[in-house]
Amino acid sequence: MTGPGTGTGPAPAGWRPALSSAVSLRHDRVRDADLLLLPERVVVLRGSAAKILRLCDGDRDLDAIVAELRSRFPGAPVAEDVPAFLDRMRGEGWVR
């Protein structure tokens, strides 16, 4: 079986999240919304999801993403919420 698989189990040590190659993150000017575009579906991103995903460039590790967001959004619970969100994205196979 050669399916690419979605990320299950704990995130790998030193994980540097990046968008899956199947996924395109775009701002939709017509609807003023951020979208994840996939082969057969469109996901409308809410809240700060797109801001987090734009930092998933394969260079930053999880700590760097959290630090960047903490500096942009002082007081927001980024240390708890962001790793949990990215884990869910990994579970969906949209972030690897």
Place this chain on the structure above:
Amino acid sequence: MTAAPRPWALLAELTHGCPLHCPYCSNPLELVRRSRELSTAEWTEVMRQAGELGVVHTHLSGGEPLLRGDLAGIVTAAESAGIYTQLVTSGVGLDGARLATLTAAGLRSVQLSLQHADPAASDRIAGHRSYAAKERAAALVRAAGLPLGINVVLHRDNLDALDAIIERGLDWGADRIELANTQFYGWALRNRDALLPTRDQLGRARDTVQRWRDRLGGATDLVWVVPDYFDGVAKPCMGGWGAVSLTVAPDGTVLPCPAAASLPDLDPPNVRDHPLEWIWDHSGAFNRYRGEDWMREPCRTCSRRAEDFGGCRCQAYALTGDAARTDPACALSPDHGVIRALTTDPGHPAGAGTPAPTGGYAYRKPGG
């Protein structure tokens, strides 16, 4: 009139030319001649307008879109308009150089059709020796790192091979396997006697899909497109008429759904005559069955009307002669008997326990 929601998706039928002759082809019975096809410049303009209208996703389809020598240019036009591109292909005509050109142009993903797991049966259903080309195409797409979907139209002739079909899709490296039960209009309606499965076949196939889903645990997406003849439930066709997506036919005709070419008095607009935005917002064709005002009983007061939109207009027309009637697939339709007779009558293959002999198709071809 309240403003219609913006469309998300465009089905671009770039050509009706195709090396395959599948008896359930979703193209209309009257295929568009190649000399009537939109030019590269016209498709480029369609993509630009579609992007401005809100389209973010396009299926570059056909027929066989690889027959268009200018396909890469059309991909570039879509990409420039901010539209995610998926090539929908039989695989015939795809080689490494062609795929490299398309990928460089911005192609994002590929959906490959497969007719059967057995090469000879796949070729027989397609009416063309194409299995080997499909196998090669799948390997090329994987090697290029593009997401690969395998699309299998299911019917009496291949439902019993579902295990092998799923295994083949996995072997070929599919991220997604779409198991689409035949929808009966156009060519498939013409071939309904040969294609309609039995209830037993469908029951076994459902179990098979569930077993594979349990085994795969989401690693590969298995999509089961339900057969609407058997459960008394109409499908929510296109997510509503003129609500989510639009189809542009090879000659520029714009339709709310690829089968709507069959509706005799729709008078569909054409991109050669009108901007896409006007077509979406103001054309008679796109407003004909939009929303709920057109509905009669039992749809008009039905609690399901916002979920299934009265079902499929093209099926209502094909089976009752009136596109504004409730889809006969719905058990609440006064016309449901025409479908029930096909799926419960023990004298009919679909009502009986054993499948009738397969084959004997009216293959899809120009002038068919």
